[in-house]
Amino acid sequence: METKAQNYWIKIFHTLNESQKRWCAAQKATEIGYGGITKVKALTSMSRTTITKGIRELRDQEQLEKKIRKEGAGRKKITNINENIVRELELIMNENTAGDPMSALKWTCKSTRNISDELNKKGIKVSYRTVYNLLSEADYTLQGNKKTLGNSNSENRDEQFIHINSEVKKYIDNNEPVISVDAKKKEQVGNFKNTGQIWRKKSDPKKVHDHDFASLGEGVAIPHGTYDIQKNEGFVNVGIDLYTAEFAVNGIRQWWYLMGKKNYPKAKKLLVCADSGESNGSRNRTWKINLQKLSDEIKIEITVCHYPPGTSKWNKIEHRMFSFISMNWKGQPLESYEMIINLISNTTTKKGLKIEATLDRNEYEKGIKVSDKELEEINIKFNKKNPKWNYTINQSKKKKK
Missing domain, CATH: 3.30.420 (Nucleotidyltransferase; domain 5)
Known part of the structure; x- marks a missing residue:
């Protein structure tokens, strides 16, 4: 490789993750041909075994596709899996909410773990962290007490x-x-x-x-x-x-x-x-x-x-x-x-x-x-x-x- 191009390639190489480095080194070794593995090994400090493994993976296209997650893949959002979760969450919150008349914010005195438990009882499996995210999206916030009420406590x-x-x-x-x-x-x-x-x-x-x-x-x-x-x-x-x-x-x-x-x-x-x-x-x-x-x-x-x-x-x-x-x-x-x-x-x-x-x-x-x-x-x-x-x-x- 020419020195300028080689330096540029090395810079890009060091920004890649482990799998990408292996495949990039394998591709460069294959491109060089005879003696390629030895040259790439010297440039990258990768072992011959790792580069050889990368070459094998590149030849096995199906295996490579399995290792690279396609766009849109991965775990689906809980709201896409269960459309009722937002409605059920609102029902729970409406039973125990208050609103400041000068803002659109709401708050609740129920913890996210308790809300998660209530949703689980209704057959909706959801973690307390997901409940937190859903509440934030719905404009709920955690708020402390504010001294505004007079002596107006009422029985019942x-x-x-x-x-x-x-x-x-x-x-x-x-x-x-x-x-x-x-x-x-x-x-x-x-x-x-x-x-x-x-x-x-x-x-x-x-x-x-x-x-x-x-x-x-x-x-x-x-x-x-x-x-x-x-x-x-x-x-x-x-x-x-x-x-x-x-x-x-x-x-x-x-x-x-x-x-x-x-x-x-x-x-x-x-x-x-x-x-x-x-x-x-x-x-x-x-x-x-x-x-x-x-x-x-x-x-x-x-x-x-x-x-x-x-x-x-x-x-x-x-x-x-x-x-x-x-x-x-x-x-x-x-x-x-x-x-x-x-x-x-x-x-x-x-x-x-x-x-x-x-x-x-x-x-x-x-x-x-x-x-x-x-x-x-x-x-x-x-x-x-x-x-x-x-x-x-x-x-x-x-x-x-």
């Missing part, structure tokens, strides 16, 4: 979450609608600063009012959301007045006529998952009175399951709908009601979230008193499990006649 909290999961599963199995409802924080409408950043030309920030005086804006927006857990669809009723129980129920009413009735034409029941406080609170009499009116109007039995106090972030609507609305309008002043409706309606996700929104210009009365007699007329049945959080309202007896 775990039992209530188990009950809610059970009810949701039962309704979905029977193709009955399940909705999660809540109100997003009140927003000022006008050219006011909105937290977040958007892409703009360098040194050209959007100019907004330097003070958030209400007199500088158009009013306030109160987005009340209804999220359909099965369909991954949502509806937002944007109020301009007060956040009252009547307004909250009207949001459910608007959802039913715009989306629910179309998606569930044969529905006989409706499950509503809501927080325990404010206008849709478990102790709110006006909330129950208006649910009775809604049940009579749409002729459907309405069951309500309240999340325990202090656990609003566990509400599905928070991290499956509201978080994405916040992301969609971050950094943009909410200058008009039309803009708010458009931003909400154009919010979507990779998983296909769809949202409709309307503006509710009704004025709602605050502080409506409901007497004991009016409360007794509600056709309500409280569940034996945590009755203060679980109850069913059916059509008024006089309406059924």
Whole structure:
């Protein structure tokens, strides 16, 4: 071999793995011909036996192909072997997850080994390391505790979450609608600063009012959301007045006529998952009175399951709908009601979230008193499990006649 070419060949040779070195040396020895093995042995410090073995392997093409893994060969991904693994993993996680309403991240208090054991019980053989990789791909993260809750520990909290999961599963199995409802924080409408950043030309920030005086804006927006857990669809009723129980129920009413009735034409029941406080609170009499009116109007039995106090972030609507609305309008002043409706309606996700929104210009009365007699007329049945959080309202007896 010429010295320059020889040096170049040696450099390449030393980048190869053991098998490749053997075959490369064998090929060069064969190319040289008589005395080739001796010359290559001197260049590479490989033994004559090794070079001879390489020559033998090169002659046996079938043997060589066995030793070189073809593109696409090797162990298949577990998700390709078992398509159900992602769905089963989501089912396990949904039974024990929480979401920060301002992000799409989720977390779990179950270890990857425990999750692996649960999947194995379901006939899906998977290691805890694979579970870790699958969780990472699905945007789950390991997170520590954060001190944010006040003294709001409630009795039977775990039992209530188990009950809610059970009810949701039962309704979905029977193709009955399940909705999660809540109100997003009140927003000022006008050219006011909105937290977040958007892409703009360098040194050209959007100019907004330097003070958030209400007199500088158009009013306030109160987005009340209804999220359909099965369909991954949502509806937002944007109020301009007060956040009252009547307004909250009207949001459910608007959802039913715009989306629910179309998606569930044969529905006989409706499950509503809501927080325990404010206008849709478990102790709110006006909330129950208006649910009775809604049940009579749409002729459907309405069951309500309240999340325990202090656990609003566990509400599905928070991290499956509201978080994405916040992301969609971050950094943009909410200058008009039309803009708010458009931003909400154009919010979507990779998983296909769809949202409709309307503006509710009704004025709602605050502080409506409901007497004991009016409360007794509600056709309500409280569940034996945590009755203060679980109850069913059916059509008024006089309406059924």
